[in-house]
Each structure stands twice: as structure tokens, then as C-alpha cells.
Amino acid sequence: MLSVERLSVRTGDLDLVREVSFSLAPGERVGLIGESGSGKSLTALALMGLLPDGVTATGTATLGGTDLVGVPERRLKGLRGRTASMVFQEPMTALNPLMRVGAQVAEAMTLHGRPRAQARERALALLDRVRLPQPAELARAYPHQLSGGQRQRVMLAIALANDPELLICDEPTTALDVTVQKQMLELIAEVAPALLFITHDLAVVAQMCERVLVMYGGRVVESGPMREVFTRPRHRYTEGLLAASRLTPRGTRLPTIAGSVPSAGEFPDGCVFRNRCPHATPACEAEPELTGGPHGYACRHPAH
Numbered sequence: 281m282l283s284v285e286r287l288s289v290r291t292g293d294l295d296l297v298r299e300v301s302f303s304l305a306p307g308e309r310v311g312l313i314g315e316s317g318s319g320k321s322l323t324a325l326a327l328m329g330l331l332p333d334g335v336t337a338t339g340t341a342t343l344g345g346t347d348l349v350g351v352p353e354r355r356l357k358g359l360r361g362r363t364a365s366m367v368f369q370e371p372m373t374a375l376n377p378l379m380r381v382g383a384q385v386a387e388a389m390t391l392h393g394r395p396r397a398q399a400r401e402r403a404l405a406l407l408d409r410v411r412l413p414q415p416a417e418l419a420r421a422y423p424h425q426l427s428g429g430q431r432q433r434v435m436l437a438i439a440l441a442n443d444p445e446l447l448i449c450d451e452p453t454t455a456l457d458v459t460v461q462k463q464m465l466e467l468i469a470e471v472a473p474a475l476l477f478i479t480h481d482l483a484v485v486a487q488m489c490e491r492v493l494v495m496y497g498g499r500v501v502e503s504g505p506m507r508e509v510f511t512r513p514r515h516r517y518t519e520g521l522l523a524a525s526r527l528t529p530r531g532t533r534l535p536t537i538a539g540s541v542p543s544a545g546e547f548p549d550g551c552v553f554r555n556r557c558p559h560a561t562p563a564c565e566a567e568p569e570l571t572g573g574p575h576g577y578a579c580r581h582p583a584h
């Protein structure tokens with residue numbers, strides 16, 4: 281569905297993203313990870329046609345047969361939100377502070393030609409879909425009257441407004457506290473038609489995605505099924521990322537998020553990362569034989 285081939289992004293004669301290729305099938309969730317400055321955001325912005333002035337993309341990217349790279353801005357405006365939609369890290373800067381949030385969700389649809397009354401009605405349905413309480417009341421609020429988590433849900437409602445084929449999330453939960461972050465991730469996993477998920481947080485990617493692309497210095501240096509990349513990293517940079525992360529390969533099962541994570545069947549013996557176990561306690565640490573398992577990963581603790 282999304283097919284990216286040799287996508288490069290440059291400014292002047294400086295290459296910022298180099299020949300990135302990948303594909304993403306309908307319903308698939310792919311993580312894009314890598315250290316700060318590795319080119320993750322520019323890759324996403326290139327797919328959205330939202331690169332900053334002076335920064336250009338070459339190569340090809342098609343989504344459902346529609347070209348995304350090298351398309352004039354006038355055409356892109358009509359496509360954006362219907363092909364791919366994006367949710368950014370900081371919703372306060374993306375929302376209009378002077379406009380009620382319901383009107384902002386509705387505007388995303390009227391801009392694409394939907395009649396005003398219909399758009400208003402659907403805006404309420406979307407606010408409900410992203411599990412905002414009392415949508416009719418909430419629609420009349422201004423962004424500053426909402427919590428960070430609620431604003432991020434409004435952004436998600438806007439992103440979903442025109443039934444995109446692909447949702448791109450760039451660190452969508454970094455600014456949220458842990459409990460709100462978890463709820464938001466569950467919601468994204470549930471509503472995304474297909475997902476390209478950008479993050480620094482390997483634990484989050486392990487939870488959300490089936491496949492992962494690792495970027496380093498503007499290139500994709502490694503890609504593959506999440507489990508493979510995280511348990512048998514081939515690139516030294518990925519090894520370093522894993523070592524520096526909270527993930528340690530001595531674990532138990534991932535908590536289930538909207539059925540997206542590999543089931544115990546896909547992970548022989550429930551083999552995954554220890555810190556993803558919702559029940560992990562210091563007692564498990566004290567009893568290594570319970571966390572050993574045949575692969576060195578499966579948690580055998582009776583309480584789990």
C-alpha cells in the first residue's frame with residue numbers, strides 16, 4: 281500500500297536522508313527508530329509533503345497508487361489527510377489556540393469539501409471515537425482548556441477525519457505522563473488504518489509495532505520483524521540502541537495492546553523482554569531461575 285523507494289532528502293548539497301526504501305501493508309504497524317537527528321522526522325515529513333523551505337525530496341513514494349513525492353503543493357493539499365495523516369509530538373502548537381476544538385475537527389473535513397453541517401456532526405462522532413468524554417461539551421472548549429492527553433486525542437480525531445489510509449505518528453506521546461501515554465498508545469493501535477510510528481522509545485515500539493526500521497545517519501541501517509531485530513540485532517548501532525534502552529532481553533510477555541503485539545504463539549515460550557511484563561517485581565529479579573526459560577527470555581514466575 282505504501283511503497284517508498286530510494287527516498288532522499290537534502291538541503292543545498294547536504295544529504296539528510298539517504299535512499300530510504302520500505303513498504304507498509306494495509307493494517308500493518310511499522311516503527312521508525314533511531315537517535316536524534318537520524319532523519320526519522322524528515323522521512324515522515326517528506327511523505328506528507330511538509331518539508332521545510334529549502335529542503336527537498338527525491339525518489340518515489342506511493343500510497344494506494346498515489347504519488348507523494350514531487351507532487352505540486354496545490355495537489356498535495358487535496359491529498360493530505362485523505363492518503364496519509366500525521367500526529368505530532370506537541371499538540372498545543374498544532375492546534376489553533378483561538379478556535380474551539382470541535383470547529384477544528386470539522387474544518388479538517390470542510391476543507392476537503394464536506395458540507396458544514398455534516399462535518400460538525402461527524403466531528404462529534406470522531407471526538408467520541410477517540411474516547412473523549414462528553415464530546416458535545418468538549419467540542420466547545422478551546423485547546424488551553426484541555427489536558428495534554430485530551431489535546432492529543434483531538435489531534436488524532438483531526439488526523440482521522442478524512443479516513444486516511446495511513447497514520448504517521450511522530451513521538452505522539454513523549455509529552456504525556458506514563459498512564460496517559462499508555463491509553464493514547466492503545467487508542468492509536470486501535471484506530472490506525474496502518475501505522476508508521478516514530479519514536480526514540482524502543483519499549484514503545486516493541487509494544488506497538490510488528491516491524492521496525494532503524495535509522496542512523498540518514499539511512500535505514502536495519503529492518504525486519506520487531507522480534508528479530510530486537511533479539512538478534514545485526515547492526516552495531518542497533519545493538520547499542522538496545523543496550524542503552526530500558527529493554528533487556530530476559531523477559532516475559534508483552535502486555536496486549538489492541539491485539540497488535542505478537543501472541544505467545546508467535547513468541548515461542550512467551551519469549552520477550554522482561555521490562556514489558558506488567559507484573560515484574562523485585563522478587564523476579566531475585567529469582568533468576570524463574571526468569572530464565574529455554575531462550576533465556578521467558579518468565580516462569582507463577583504469578584505471571
Ligand SMILES: Nc1ncnc2c1ncn2[C@@H]1O[C@H](COP(=O)(O)OP(=O)(O)OP(=O)(O)O)[C@@H](O)[C@H]1O
Pocket residue numbers: 291296314315316317318319320321322323332335480
Ligand atoms: N530545515 C532543516 N534544514 C536543515 N537541516 C535540517 C532541517 N531539518 C532537519 N535538519 C537536519 O536533518 C537531520 C535529520 O533531522 P530529523 O528531524 O529528521 O531527525 P530525527 O531523527 O527526527 O530527530 P529527532 O528524534 O530529534 O526528532 C538532522 O541533522 C537535522 O539537524
